[in-house]
Amino acid sequence: MVAEAYQSPWASDDVRMFRETVRQFIQTEFVPHQERWRAQHAPDAEAWTSAGAAGILLPDVPDEYGGGGGTFAHQAVVLEELARAGIHFGAIIQSIVAHYILAYGKDEQKRDWLPRMARGELVAAIAMTEPAAGSDLQGIRTTARRDGNEYVVNGSKTFITNGQLASLVCLAVKTNPKAAGARGISLLMVEPRNLSGEGGGYRVGRSLEKVGMHGQDTCELFFDDVRVPAGNLLGSGEGQGFGQMLERLPYERLAVGVTAVATAEAAIAVTTRHVKERTAFGKALIDFQNTRLTLAECKTAAQVGRVFLDNCIDRFINCRLDDTTAAMAKYWLTDSQCRIVDECLQLHGGYGYMTEYPIARMWADSRVQRIYAGSNEIMKELIACSL
Numbered sequence: 001m002v003a004e005a006y007q008s009p010w011a012s013d014d015v016r017m018f019r020e021t022v023r024q025f026i027q028t029e030f031v032p033h034q035e036r037w038r039a040q041h042a043p044d045a046e047a048w049t050s051a052g053a054a055g056i057l058l059p060d061v062p063d064e065y066g067g068g069g070g071t072f073a074h075q076a077v078v079l080e081e082l083a084r085a086g087i088h089f090g091a092i093i094q095s096i097v098a099h100y101i102l103a104y105g106k107d108e109q110k111r112d113w114l115p116r117m118a119r120g121e122l123v124a125a126i127a128m129t130e131p132a133a134g135s136d137l138q139g140i141r142t143t144a145r146r147d148g149n150e151y152v153v154n155g156s157k158t159f160i161t162n163g164q165l166a167s168l169v170c171l172a173v174k175t176n177p178k179a180a181g182a183r184g185i186s187l188l189m190v191e192p193r194n195l196s197g198e199g200g201g202y203r204v205g206r207s208l209e210k211v212g213m214h215g216q217d218t219c220e221l222f223f224d225d226v227r228v229p230a231g232n233l234l235g236s237g238e239g240q241g242f243g244q245m246l247e248r249l250p251y252e253r254l255a256v257g258v259t260a261v262a263t264a265e266a267a268i269a270v271t272t273r274h275v276k277e278r279t280a281f282g283k284a285l286i287d288f289q290n291t292r293l294t295l296a297e298c299k300t301a302a303q304v305g306r307v308f309l310d311n312c313i314d315r316f317i318n319c320r321l322d323d324t325t326a327a328m329a330k331y332w333l334t335d336s337q338c339r340i341v342d343e344c345l346q347l348h349g350g351y352g353y354m355t356e357y358p359i360a361r362m363w364a365d366s367r368v369q370r371i372y373a374g375s376n377e378i379m380k381e382l383i384a385c386s387l
Contacts, residue, residue, distance in 0.1 A: 006303065008310045010073040010317065018059070018070070019077045025054045030087045034215060041207045042164050042217035043089055045123075052120030057091060058098050065102070066115030071317050072251075076258045083262035086358055088216035088365065090123075090162040092255045097124035097170045099251055100187065104234040104244055113168060113189070122191075125166035127157035127221055128245065135378045137172065137245060138181045142223065144173035144188055149230050151175070151188060153223040159372075163204060163219035167193055171223075172245065175238040182242035187234040195226055202226050212364030250326035252373045254316055257329040260337035260369055261309045263362055264302045268295065270358050271344035274351075291347060298340045305333050324386040331379035334369040341366045 011019075029050050030043075037043045051057050059074035061067025068074055078091055098117055101110055116122040133139035142155025153173060160166070169190040176184030195202045205220030235244060272295060275285035285291050312329045315321040345352035345363045352359050370376045 006306065008306070008313075010071075010076070010310060010313050012073070014070075015073050015077060018074055019081065021054070022056050022078055022081045025051070025056060026081050026085050026087060029054070030082075030089065031085055034087060037215035041214060043215065045165055047089065048120035048123050048165070050120070051089070051091065052118060057094055057120055058114065058118040060095065061098050061102060061114060061118065065110050066118035067098070068118075072254070072313060073317060075255070076313055079255055079258045080262040083259045084266045086266075086361055086365075088213040090125075090216060092252075092259075093126055093161050094124045096248070096252050096255070097126050097168065100126075100170055100234060100244065100248055101189070103248065104187070104240075105189075109189070109232075109234075117168065122168045123162055123165045124168045124170065125160050125162040125221075126170045127160050127163075128172040129157060129159045131156065131158050135375050137185070137242065140172055140174060140185065142171070142173050143177050144171075144175050144186065144228070146175070146230065147227075150227045151230055151233075153188070153190070153226040153228055155223050157221045159208070159218055160221050161216060161218055163221055164207060164217040166204075166221075167191060169221070170234075172241055175241075179239065183239055185241035185245075186238045187241040187244055188228055189232040189234060190226070190228050191232075195228070211367055212361065213368065246323075249374065250316070250321055250323055253326045253330035253379075254312055254321065256369055256373045257309050257312065257333040260333040260366075261302065261305045263366060263369075264298070264305065264337045264340040267341045267344040267359060267362050268298050268302055271295065271298075271347050274348055274359075278349075285347065294343055294347060298343055301336050301340055305336050309333060324383055327374070327379040327382040330373060331370075331376040331383070334366075335376060337369060338366050 030047065033044065055068055056078050059068035059070045059078060060072050063069035075095055082089055082091065094117060098114055101113055113122060117124055128137055130140050130142065132141065142153065142157065144151040144153045169192065171188045171190050173186055173188050174184045175186040192202050201224060203222040205222060208218045210218060275291050278285045309329065312321055312325060341362050345359050348357060348359050351357050354360055
């Protein structure tokens, strides 16, 4: 009996129709420019407004705020199609920032920023990481001192996705530097175009050279006496930022898991095609037992990951995804992704080491998945706390 193709339970007719729209847009508007984006280490600025016009930005934000009015299932579709096309475009950062605004912003903030983000007129970045503070966000040193109706911001951030083009930055700051640990952290929304400051103000640093994801801009941000309106604070008061970040991290970690599974599935697909076409010692690579067994193991691991991911997506949509399970998804799925892609690269032989081949790019791009959104070592610590 031939097994039926597995279908994700969250993939309704509406979601499947949305997938076709997203796939066609990416293949038509993004893929042809992929090499130029890699060379310039960033997508074209116009790509953001094109994506907004196509409705693939903020698909899971209510339509009353300019979003697509869908669920995380629609966001998952965008992430999957980008991953399968090998396109690294910071749409997930756009959505992460949007959900911070949606959860903690005042109504006027939502109505100001969210529609412009959905149209791609505002490009969002989330600035938490600092040179001396990565997974340990309690250690940030960037400060925001209240001065009348403004905050005066000083500090720096690093590894900021979308930083080069960012026109809206969700910035983690210490509004009370004397408070121990997490108690003095707040989130401040910064619009670089509207800034005033002395001594250099807001400055975007160099584009960082990464192992992979060369088509997605990543840079440093510097704040020198930058003045930001006090009304740009997220939440009802200062000191709420750390709790806000903890509450929103499961969304980000689930999104990383979506990309992990989609990439693993794509790696298996391109490798299966390769071993059927490539010959050695007079026969196709697929006819060697080692090739077949390796791919069988990879396909099984990817399928297990897919079922687990689908369960997490269903639980998230129904507001039942807990922090521990989100940490499990981020850790296990990205570890599995890296193992699968590495095995698939090996089956390509020397061609797998050539960056013109998709598998080589997947291999380089995959490595960071185990680091950002909280390193996998931190994920294990979080899981251990539940024992």
